[in-house]
Amino acid sequence: MGFISFSPTYGLIGVQATTQIVIVSDDNLVRCGVRVGPYKGLKDLEQARIALQRNDIEYMRLGQPRTKDLGLS
Secondary structure, three states, rough: OEEEEEEOEEOOOOOOOEEEEEEEEOOEEEEEEEEEEOOOOHHHHHHHHHHHHOOOOOOOOOOOOOHHOOOOO
C-alpha cells in the first residue's frame, strides 16, 4: 500500500486542504481523499465547518478537541 500527500492549498471556499491518495497494491485500487486542518482552536474549526456546509460538502470530523481548546484547562 502506498500513500501520497500533496502540499496544503487554500480551496475556492477559503479552507486549507490537502489531497491524499492511497494506492492498495493487492488490488491496484486507488482511493482519494481531502483533509482539512489542523486548526488552532474551536473557532477556526467552526468556521471551516460552516464553509463546508454552505457549499454542500460532506465531511467527517476526526479526533477530539483538546481540553485547553474547550476552556477547561
